[in-house]
Amino acid sequence: MPRVKVARKSTAIDMTAMCDVAFLLLTFFILSAKPKVQDPAAIAIPAATIIGPIPEVDFSTILIGQGKVFFGVAGDDVRKKTLDIMGDKYKISFTADEKNVFSGIESFGVPINQLKGFLDMDAKQRTTIAQPGIPTDTTATNELYDWVHSARLADKYLHDKELRIGIKGDSQEEYPTVQKVIATLQKQKIDRFNLITALKSK
Amino acid sequence: MAELDTSGGGGKHKGGKVRTKKKATRVDLTAMVDLAFLLITFFILTTTLSKPKALELIMPDKDEKTHDQLPVPESRTMTLLLGDNDKLEWFVGEPGKSQPSVIGYGKEELRKVLVDQDKAIKASHGGQGMIVVVKPSAQSTYKNMVTVMDELNITGIDQRAIVDITPVELALLKRDNLFK
Numbered sequence: 001m002p003r004v005k006v007a008r009k010s011t012a013i014d015m016t017a018m019c020d021v022a023f024l025l026l027t028f029f030i031l032s033a034k035p036k037v038q039d040p041a042a043i044a045i046p047a048a049t050i051i052g053p054i055p056e057v058d059f060s061t062i063l064i065g066q067g068k069v070f071f072g073v074a075g076d077d078v079r080k081k082t083l084d085i086m087g088d089k090y091k092i093s094f095t096a097d098e099k100n101v102f103s104g105i106e107s108f109g110v111p112i113n114q115l116k117g118f119l120d121m122d123a124k125q126r127t128t129i130a131q132p133g134i135p136t137d138t139t140a141t142n143e144l145y146d147w148v149h150s151a152r153l154a155d156k157y158l159h160d161k162e163l164r165i166g167i168k169g170d171s172q173e174e175y176p177t178v179q180k181v182i183a184t185l186q187k188q189k190i191d192r193f194n195l196i197t198a199l200k201s202k
Numbered sequence: 203m204a205e206l207d208t209s210g211g212g213g214k215h216k217g218g219k220v221r222t223k224k225k226a227t228r229v230d231l232t233a234m235v236d237l238a239f240l241l242i243t244f245f246i247l248t249t250t251l252s253k254p255k256a257l258e259l260i261m262p263d264k265d266e267k268t269h270d271q272l273p274v275p276e277s278r279t280m281t282l283l284l285g286d287n288d289k290l291e292w293f294v295g296e297p298g299k300s301q302p303s304v305i306g307y308g309k310e311e312l313r314k315v316l317v318d319q320d321k322a323i324k325a326s327h328g329g330q331g332m333i334v335v336v337k338p339s340a341q342s343t344y345k346n347m348v349t350v351m352d353e354l355n356i357t358g359i360d361q362r363a364i365v366d367i368t369p370v371e372l373a374l375l376k377r378d379n380l381f382k
Contacts, residue, residue, distance in 0.1 A: 012230075015230075015231035015232055015234075015235050016231060018231075018235050019231045019234055019235045019238065022235055022238030022239050022242060023238050025238075025242050026238050026241050026242050026245065029242060029245035029246060029249065030245060032249065033245060033248070033249050046344065046345040046348040046349070047348075048257045048348055048349075048351070048352035048355075049352055049355075049356060050257065050352060050355040050356060051255040051256055051257045052255065052256060052257075052258065053255060053256075054254055054255065054256040064344070166256055167259075169344040170344065171343060171344060171345035172343050172344075172345065173343060173344040174340065174341060174342070174343060174344075175284070175338040175339065175340060175341075175342045175343065175344065175346075175347060176340050178344050178347065179338070179366075182261065182364075186261060189263075191260060191261045191262070191263055192258065192259070192260050192261075193258075193259050193261075194256030194257070194258055194259070195256055195257045195258075195259050195348055195351070196254050196255070196256045197255060197256060197257050197348060197352075198255070199255060
C-alpha cells in the first residue's frame with residue numbers, strides 16, 4: 001500500500017516585505033529625530049511630578065547654571081530677527097555671515113559687546129570657551145531684559161504669536177540668580193513661565 | 203522580490219552538455235530585519251524619552267499701581283521659609299507670633315504638613331482654603347523651589363505665591379541654623 005506523503009513545505013519565509021517596512025520606519029525615525037544640542041553650561045534639571053509638555057516653536061529658554069544666565073530662542077528665523085532688533089538697539093551692525101552663524105546657535109551667554117567676537121570664532125572654539133553669561137546685574141534694563149524683549153518682538157513680527165518663556169535651571173543653583181531672572185521677566189509683565197523639569201514619580 | 207528564478211537547468215540536460223550550475227540568488231534577510239528592528243526600537247526609545255517637560259509657574263502681578271488687591275487673613279496664611287541644606291521652616295500666621303518648625307522636603311514631611319494644615323484651616327474657616335506664601339532665602343536652591351511648587355500642585359493648594367523674604371523671617375532662619 002502506497003503511503004500518502006505529506007508534502008513538506010519550506011519553513012523559509014519571505015522577509016523582503018518585512019525588511020522594506022522596517023527600513024522605511026527606520027528612515028522615518030532617523031529623519032524625525034533632532035540632534036541633541038549641547039548646553040553651554042552643564043545643567044542638571046530638577047524633577048517634578050505634575051508637569052506638562054512644552055511647545056517647540058514660539059518658545060524661548062533661559063538657562064541658569066553656575067551663577068550665569070544663557071539665552072536661547074527657538075527657530076532660525078526668530079533668532080535672526082532678534083539679532084537685528086538687538087543690533088539696532090545697541091548700535092552694533094552685524095554682517096550677514098554673523099547673522100547666519102547666530103541663527104544656528106541654540107543658546108549663548110556672552111554680553112552683547114563681546115558677541116561679535118564670539119560669532120567670528122569657529123564652531124569648535126565656541127563650544128570650548130567658557131561663556132561669561134548674559135549680564136543681569138541691574139534689573140532696570142539689563143541685557144537679558146532686552147534679549148527677551150527683542151525675541152518677543154521678533155516672534156510677534158514673524159509668527160504673530162506670544163513668545164513663551166521657559167526657565168531651565170540647575171538643581172543646585174542658588175535662588176538669587178533665579179530671582180534676578182524672574183524679576184527681569186516680571187519687569188516686562190511676563191508672569192507665566194515654564195520651569196523645565198524632569199519627570200519623577202510621586 | 204529578493205529571489206529570482208534562475209535555477210533552471212537542473213537535471214534534464216541531454217547530450218552530455220555540461221552546464222555550470224547557477225545558484226539561487228536568494229538572500230537570507232532575517233539578520234537584516236533583526237538589525238533594522240533593533241535600530242527602530244532604539245530610535246523610538248531615544249526620541250520619545252528625551253522630550254523635555256515643564257512645570258508651569260504663575261507669579262503674581264508685580265505692578266505697583268494695582269490697588270485692588272484683597273487683604274489676606276493672616277490666620278489662613280502659611281509661610282514656608284526655604285533655608286540651606288535642603289531644610290525649610292513653616293509657620294501659620296504672622297512671623298514671630300507663632301513658633302516655626304523645621305522640616306525637610308520629603309514626602310513624609312512637607313506634604314504631610316501641607317495636607318494637615320490645609321485640612322485644619324478648612325475646618326476652622328468654613329471651607330476656605332489655605333494660602334501658602336513661599337519665601338526662598340538666598341541660600342536655598344532652585345531645586346527646593348521647584349519641589350515646593352510641585353508639592354503644592356500635588357496637594358492641590360492653588361492659592362500660593364513666591365514672595366521675597368523679609369529681614370524678620372531671615373532672622374528666624376538664622377536662629378534655627380538654616381542660613382549662614
